Amino acid sequence: MTHFDLAIVGSGSGNSLVTPDFDGKSVAIIEKGLFGGTCLNVGCIPTKMYVYAAEVADTVRDASRYGVDAHVDGIRWPAIRDRIFGRIDPISQGGEDYRVNGANTTAYLGEGRFTGPKTLTVTVDGREEEVSADQIVLASGTHAVVPEEITASGVPFHTSDTVMRMEQLPSSMVILGGGFIAAEFAHVFSALGVAVKIVARGKQLLTKEDADISAAFTEQAEQKWDVHLGSPLERAEAVDGGVELTLGNGTRVRGEVLLVATGRAPNSPSLDLDVAGVDTYPDGRIVVDPHGRTSAQGIWSLGDASSPYQLKHVANHEARIVAHNLAHPHDLHSFDHRFVPQAVFTHPQISSVGLTEEQARATGRDITVKVQKYGDVAFGWAMEDTTSLVKLIADKKTKLLIGAHFLGPDASSLIQTSIQAMSFGLTVPQMARGQYWIHPALAEVVENALLGLEFDD
Ligand SMILES: Cc1cc2nc3c(=O)[nH]c(=O)nc-3n(C[C@H](O)[C@H](O)[C@H](O)COP(=O)(O)OP(=O)(O)OC[C@H]3O[C@@H](n4cnc5c(N)ncnc54)[C@H](O)[C@@H]3O)c2cc1C
Ligand SMILES: NC(=O)c1ccc[n+]([C@@H]2O[C@H](COP(=O)([O-])OP(=O)(O)OC[C@H]3O[C@@H](n4cnc5c(N)ncnc54)[C@H](O)[C@@H]3O)[C@@H](O)[C@H]2O)c1
Secondary structure (H helix, E strand, O other), X not given: OEEEEEEEEOOOHHHHHOOHHHOOOOEEEEOOOOXXXXXXXXXXXXXXXXHHHHHXXXXXXXXXXXXXXXXXXXOOHHXXXXXXXXXXXXXXXXXXXXXXXXXOEEEEOOEEEEEEOOEEEEEEOOEEEEEEEEEEEEOOOEEEOOOXXXXXXXXXXXXOOOHHXXXXXXXXXXXXXXXXXXXXXXXXXXXXXXXXXXXXXXXXXXXXXOHHHHHHHHHHXXXXXXXXXXXXXXXXXXXXXXXXXXXXXXXXXXXXXXXXXXXXXXXXXXXXXXHHOOOEOOOOOEOOOOOOEOOOOOEEEOHHHOOOOOOHHXXXXXXXXXXXXXXXXXXXXXXXXXXXXXXXXXXXXXXXXXXXXXXXXHXXXXXXXXXXXXXXXXXXXXXXXXXXXXXXXXXXXXXXXXXXXXXXXXXXXHXXXXXXXXXXXXXXXXXXXXXXXXXXXXXXXXXXXXXXXXXXX
């Protein structure tokens, strides 16, 4: 058994816990998969690199609207794939090497599980190694969940872990799920020329978004993709040249390749947490207090493993808080989950922060709502935009923004002023008229939305 000052399970956000506070102390990093975790290897980073390529293709296809004639001559999938992973894989490998050869770090490249209250056994190349530590951080993330109808059927399928490394582009793809991953990959693969068919059990896509955003997105999606909503999956079969899904309403949806995007669940079951006295919620999420402490003394958790948000910026924030708390036990900082934004990098792009209109009304507050079209500001004219919108929701009494929702180009960037105002308590009048808005930038759509919110005085 080797004893450490700190042991970390998971090299995603967990990797950033090795701060200068641990110089001169011993740290074990336990990682069973690709070093750097989900975001770097199979999540945010490669998906957005594909999204960018998809947008280049869409821009070319759309060029004639502006009097610029152009067309896509071809999509070189291997070139796109190899460019993306040619950049990412060395970063992952470099991160691993850095920890393997670190002055105060020991990397255990295998699966860890608790075999005692502060003891983990890690299986490395079939060998069992015991690691104990004064403090342990569980940054163990989540994995893709695949419905039993798919696993039991034996049909071949991809998840987000594998689909980006396919050998060649299929002619068609069935995507099961109507959430973030489904929406992003539908955009990527359709822009790259694949016929996309979406099967989602909800009545709309992205049902957790504000109802206006979800409805507008679903309407646009139905114009581009073959979308099947509101009927559960009944069975899956391998057919000549691909996979066929049969839905509860009898519809059959067939594609060369199946991508399953039906949510992600915590990796906690494989950690034998009960041995260490670490409590979990029924969904497997590790229970933590606002400082990141689990129910077991000296064991902490952060990121997807324990957070209500499966988002990298939240995992990064929580890692910063836990890194501080590990070194400053008498000055504990707390997670700030007041205004957590999110963006779906699909087409059109979507972003949100705060309450949906439905949630805002449910609080009983007197609210004011403004929907502002991109097409009504100068830059929107330049873009010939007819479908993009901003929806702001404010509390009439406090004049504070309580929700912001964007659907359209640059949604993930345009929302930042709203996040900032909500985080720092700026009122709508302060935001709208207490600063300049560059003319004729697209951000004027936010300025106009703010000016459209109505207050009594
Ligand atoms: C396709 C996709 C796209 C995404 N895009 C975005 C995006 O654009 N923006 C965004 O904010 N978020 C995005 N996310 C979510 C984001 O990737 C996660 O929120 C983030 O990676 C969570 O970080 P983490 O450190 O908590 O967990 P992870 O990065 O998942 O790291 C956990 C690590 O722990 C390891 N591990 C688990 N159990 C054990 C064990 N027992 N022993 C040893 N090692 C173990 C795993 O192998 C993994 O490497 C995306 C996710 C996916 C799947
Ligand atoms: N841009 C981003 O920030 C980004 C991008 C991708 C993923 N993520 C994170 O990763 C998480 C996982 O993404 P996701 O799209 O897999 O999950 P999700 O929760 O966003 O969507 C899951 C979808 O699958 C459906 N579903 C669940 N079980 C099903 C079943 N048995 N049969 C049919 N449909 C079923 C749900 O109704 C839902 O539409 C997201 O919640 C998000 O936090 C973030």
